[in-house]
Amino acid sequence: MNTRATIYVFSTAFWPLVGGAEIAAEEVIRRLEDSFDFVVITGRLKKNLKKEEVRGGCTILRIGFGNAFDKILLPVLGPFIVHQTDKKRPAQLFWPVMVSFASGIPYIFNILFKRHIPIVLTLQEGDPESHLRHSRGGLIGLAWRMALRRSSAVTAISSYLARLAKGFGYQKNVQLISNGVDLALFEKKFSTVENDELRTSLEIPEGAKIIVTTSRLVKKNGIDILIRAFLALPQDLKGQAYLLILGDGAEKESLKRLATNKRILFLGSRPYHDLPRYLAIADVFVRPSRSEGMGNSFIEAMAAGVPIIGTPVGGIPEFLVDGETGLLAEPENPNSTAAAIGRILTDTRLRNLLIEAGKKKAQEYNWHDISEKYGAVFLAEMNKKRSVLIATGIFPPAIGGPALYALALADYFKQKGWQVSILTYAHGDPTAGVHRVSLEIPSGVRHSLTFLKAINLVFKADAVLLLDHASLGFPVAIASRILGKRYIVRVGGDFLWEGFVMSRRAELSLPDFYQRAPDLSFKERIIFQAVRYTLQHAATVAFNTEWQKDIFIRAYGLDPTKVTVVQNVCLARQGAAQESEREYSRFLYVGRFLFLKNLKRTIRSFITAQKKMNRPFMFEIIGEGPEEEALKTFVKTLHTDRVVFHASMAQKDMFERLESARAAAVASYSDVAPNIITESLALGTPAILTKYSGLEKARADGVLRVDPLDESSIEAAFLRMMDDGQYADLRKAVAVSSPRSWSDVAKEYAVLL
Structure with missing residues (x-):
């Protein structure tokens, strides 16, 4: 992204x-x-x-x-x-x-x-x-x-x-923050041949004095005063001087009528990059301004080594110190301007002093430093204290990915000085800034109450981030639309597909769910419409993977220009486990015990492969969930001691087990971006992964992809992992990825918000 x-x-x-x-x-x-x-x-x-x-x-x-x-x-x-x-x-x-x-x-x-x-x-x-x-x-x-x-x-x-x-x-x-000058452009040196060629093209004889101005031909720039000053020069100077006027504007014709001397040349507008050529042949730069915000042309002339004459108006005195970096003439006074021109054209010592001081002064106007000042102003304004509402289905003390995601983003935004409000269905003690709607309230009533709370919270927020695109996200999206507030949606899983698979115990992948268009219940059709509304009206929809992004674009008719990918965190770092602990005899599953995780088929495939290899491999299943008792009962029927269950554990302990494991295994019906796999690879551990996943990993990356509905496919992957020769190749193939912190993820959402 x-x-x-x-x-x-x-x-x-x-x-x-x-x-x-x-x-x-x-x-x-x-x-x-x-x-x-x-x-x-x-x-x-x-x-x-x-x-x-x-x-x-x-x-x-x-x-x-x-x-x-x-x-x-x-x-x-x-x-x-x-x-x-x-x-x-x-x-x-x-x-x-x-x-x-x-x-x-x-x-x-x-x-x-x-x-x-x-x-x-x-x-x-x-x-x-x-x-x-x-x-x-x-x-x-x-x-x-x-x-x-x-x-x-x-x-x-x-x-x-x-x-x-x-x-x-x-x-x-x-x-x-002053304007600057492209010093490299205006300090460019031209050869004598190049200067002579330009003089010849303008029919200016050798030895003639050249007065130049690069100015829009408008009243404020005082070009009429400059022309009168030129005409007022002493005859000995005027007879050997030329006035070059580079620029165009509304006063061009009236100025031409005023310019009765043939030595006054109107050269029109010239490309910006050509201006240094004309300054290189100039003896003095003059603009007797009536008003001036700053006067970039003066700085350009100074950088080019041309002495300058201006008037003490506007921003000019901030760089033109009379007698030091240039000469000042009285405003609206052609004779004063003519006198200043005469001094520079006749006093070589003064001219050289002005040139050197002017070139030194011009160094203060380099675009690099000036651009950095603008960049600092831009960042300061973008990072000023703002108010953001995060709407999330669950929030600590509830456990789960969305709860952790919401907490991490909220902490990051608070560190930036933003005001953060949370709207959630999760239970918990009253906490400042966290607004809860009880899940015990009947559906419909709960959503109406959520909408009413959202109206107040959205009104106070500068930005809205939805970490739920259905049950909670829909009423918040409506509130945002009514109040004219943009909102961003983060899509992790798929509420509709997960509910369909779990309620019907349907063995159906995420792509097949949308391609086959199964019959949905009335409630599911309402959910589909709510999700579509929420996603279609979002300013940006952020997915974890390109795979899920493409599925949702087709399924919900999303505008491809309004979707993006923000990859998940990966906190694992090599070195979590001691070398002596790395037996590589354990396979690991870490996550929720859900029907859609396809754990029964995965366990059965492991047992079959383990018996064929006749080696003491273990399959450790870590986590919790509604299928826990059913899975434990199922394992008992297999009469094996090769499968063990562990409760959820501290992240550090889980990383140690994962780094010393032979492989991680996730053969779900679909899994958008399973953290256990990205963490496994970050720790140098190969993995078995369902082919219905957004993680673009293959055998060349140390990952064996499997068909979750084909037990022989899963079994074959376990067999390859159990074979020492093939396993050694897979372990070598693992490209250890760089860790990705919550801060990295939060920065991307901060930009979106």
Whole structure:
């Protein structure tokens, strides 16, 4: 199972339509793709862009028809597209980048679908405060206030934006995480030949001074001021200087009309990876911004070894110290900008000092460290105190696999700081957080009472985990559906098949039960429908094995994209038994004494094989259950002392016996993932296993598969195990698997929840 959490990223534009915010999101995604799965929700905006594609470590989903109107469609269609996608790829976190059309989607989604998915909002805006507060009739300011109010956490790329967030009413701490620079890309060195070729292609003569800006052609970036500054340069400088404007935007035509000098070249948008080529031939980078969230382009120029000129607005002063890492010009003052350009182009000593200090400063903006900061924020929000309801048929002090499973998961979640509530049918003393419904209450009434208790518990929970998919799971599933809460189901065994086999004493495997479609009683048909409802409406159904998963997909019509496999624990480790204790003369069965375990046929096959080999092998049967007395009586009729029964024992003692055993034997009519077999193999002990099991083990793994309905098949397996030559080969074949702890299992469920 993929245990990486899924993060949905919301950005109005995304690759290949990139600006500073989009580049930042892509860089973070690229560096965190080993830790998280990313789904990017964005506008299509151009018809040549695919509606869905995978790029690097993320899936990009584009909404709309491929035009500018797609921005308007994002908050309208986006929540419903996320709702459909979330069914297949459940989101653990939402990450809107900037307050924009796309960033409204996660907030609307949580409201519409009654969800509580944490939202980490990143502020990347470069607009002035007046624009954010009053533009578009105050709607932008309203969007800021609403987004900040409903965000779990907020990050900002500059102190300027952090202060703005506080000014818009955000009460919690804003975490400062600046944008970064791909240092390897912008520090790349180009040869003299490459630089000369680019100059020639632009018709720039050798020795000319080059001023460059890489900016969107919008008012806030002050490109009109830069053009006026260029025109205001002294004639001796202007006559040998060129201004390269890389970028596109709404003001392009008006700027061209302003640019009366032929040495001002509009080069349009260039691919991001081509920008270092132009910076390599530049003598100075200039952007006389009217406002700026941070200004990635400045850092890119610094990394490329180009001195920078900016204005003391927004986040720029956080990296541009006048006279140290660059020069500051007065905002809205072309003459001040022209003077700064003149200083850098004529003062070689100053220029070199600015270059070296700028390159050093740029090292602080490496994407590796910045991405790790984002990763820490994401994990912190996902791991915040949450409330989970675990619904389980049995719970300690009752014994059994589901009870142990529920207790182990509850303990793990509590260690994470989560609030855990248990709803169970098991008896026991009153315990904080454990809500019990007595099994002595008549069926129907008991289920109604369970539903009423579940309504209250589900309402308080952020997530619901069902360890029972029938009797208890059904009323909890209904409560979850009514309240709009997602729930996850863990399927271990099969309540319906087990009940059918036990009540009728039918020798029927799990696959045959669903393939033959036997006549079910009225009660069993109700159970089938209840199970189908519970499973079909689950956000995720987790099975122990692929084998059972495939059976249930066909039998209950499950969506294959909403099922997964979470393997069982395996706590056994070699070294449980001393070498002197390893006689390898005992066969072992450990588990419940149930009809479906096929123990009578297994015992009879062992006795027949033992007599044929005429060797003193023993068959030890450890456990308890409703068939215990019948089995003991049956063994007496066989007049043998080769079969002995033991009560359930401590796990440590059981592991010692298992490691010193010749083989474990489970020949049940079906057994999804018997722990005794996985533990046996972990201890280096071969096994006999029913062919109707989800454990994908065979002779090459030290496991002999048998037909549980064919006594000769089981007998043949015992004979092979009793033959020293064949046994030696089987023991060598056992591939000792790594232990799998409760913590390993719980981590996977924590991700699902």
